[in-house]
Amino acid sequence: MECASHRVPFATWRLRVFRQLLTTSHQPHVTRRSISSSPRHEAPADKADTETNIPPSKRLPQSPLVTNMRTGPEKQRKKLPTKADLNPLSKNPWAVALASPPRMCTLTGARLPRDILGEWGLVKKPDTELNYMLPVGLLKDSLARQPTPAQTEAADAAKHEELGDDESAMKPARNDKMGRQLFLRMLDSLPFLRIVSPIFARNAGKKAAVTKMVPFRWKHPHGPITSREEKSIVWMEGMPEYVLKYMRRDVAKKLEATRQKWHLGAGDGVWSVLDIQEFSDAAIVDALGRLGSIERAECGAALILRPGGANGGDMNEERSSPEEVIHPQTQSKIPVFDLSALLGESDLETLRQTQAPHYQHRALFFRPEDASSIKTMVSLWKLKQFLLEDPKLKV
Structure with missing residues (x-):
């Protein structure tokens, strides 16, 4: 501020300036503008008022890391399985x-x-x-x-x-x-x-x-x-022969325990008779198709028994059987266990002596239902893998 007139004493001018400053600091500043019906004149005025109210710290340019801040990548967590998800797997x-x-x-x-x-x-x-x-x-x-x-x-x-x-x-x-x-x-x-x-x-x-x-x-x-x-x-x-001997005994014992608990033809789907005339891939698949719909059929396996040891020349000559077949309903592979080769004739004869109808047929379809029958299936698979690596070993 300058002294407008040299004739005004400096003390008077100073007092007048102080009063003006104090008045503007305690009272809101009134801006005068001409009345106009055009919005073009109102917009610049509002913009100027807004800019004067923005603090200086926000008027400075900011880094893109602050203005365009990105959150970290969300971790994809697996959902916990529900009871409906676990029920089918617990019987597989x-x-x-x-x-x-x-x-x-x-x-x-x-x-x-x-x-x-x-x-x-x-x-x-x-x-x-x-x-x-x-x-x-x-x-x-x-x-x-x-x-x-x-x-x-x-x-x-x-x-x-x-x-x-x-x-x-x-x-x-x-x-x-x-x-x-x-x-x-x-x-x-x-x-x-x-x-x-x-x-x-x-x-x-x-x-x-x-x-x-x-x-x-x-x-x-x-x-x-x-x-x-x-x-x-x-x-x-002779440890390999010893292990094979007791693996066969263990499988035969588990098969008999499962047979006593789950009866043939009870309608629960655990044991089903496969009506076959030969032990070929096509014959087993055809017999599986005639069984109809069985729940969780992909968890089962075909058991070849060859009852009697010699049932005619053709049955006695054809000793080979497929390792696995495709189930016609589920289109999944299921293993084929030839018990006459896996268990040996002595262990299989022990099962036949029980006079159970399970062991009087040529082939069966076995599907586990509980924990004990699941262990039976796993033991059958382990015995088959043990013999597959050296099929010449027959004790």
Whole structure:
């Protein structure tokens, strides 16, 4: 501000200026504008008023990172399965086996589903200090029983074979601190057993070579196995044949338990008769089509029984059967289990002696319904895979 007139005293002019400043700071500023009916004159005035009210911090140019801020990518989370989703899978043997917790194979180091691996552990041979490494998963029924004195005497009197007939008196190695049985998990594979059996059967110094597969947490002083017990661990010769023998027994036992629980022709779809005249792919598919609609048919399998062993020249000559067939209704592959080859004639004859109608037919369609029948299906599959790798092995 300047003094407009030199004749006004400076003190008067200063007082006048202070009053003007104080008046404008406490009272709203009134802008005068000419009255006009045109909106073009109103718009610039409103814009000017708006710009004067914007703080200076917002008048500065801002970074595109602030003006065009983007949120982070949304994580695609899987929806939790509902009960309707789990019900069909809980009765699918292949889904149940593959969904079991992964475990490491002691021989190969591969991590596989638990239901595919076999359980192995130390079993003490009666009347000796030897501890055999055996497939305890196949001997659970024998190892779980506590033998009575009469059973022990009968086992001692019947000791004519190697270890197999003494299973009623076997005692598995246990971890008393944990209160459970010690066992390893290994892939039941015939090639691996044939490779490692000669190696594990040899002695490596004062200990057998099989002690190398014993985990460090089992050994003294950290584990329950003492140094003396570690030196007594041995590997039985003929282990592939031994495993096959008890795998067949286990499958036959599970088949009989499933047969007793689920009856043939009950309408539940567990057991159905396949009317076939030959064991060919086309004959099995045609018989499956004549069964009609069966719930969850893709979870089942065809069982070839070949009753009687010799039912005419053509049936006796044609011993081969397909490994799998396509179900005509679901268009999915289902396995074919030839029980005459998988179980052997002796185990199959044991099933026939029950006089059950299941084992009097040439072929059956089997579809699991509960947990025990699912284990039967998985055991059949494991036995077939064990023999597929060496079909010449027939014990």
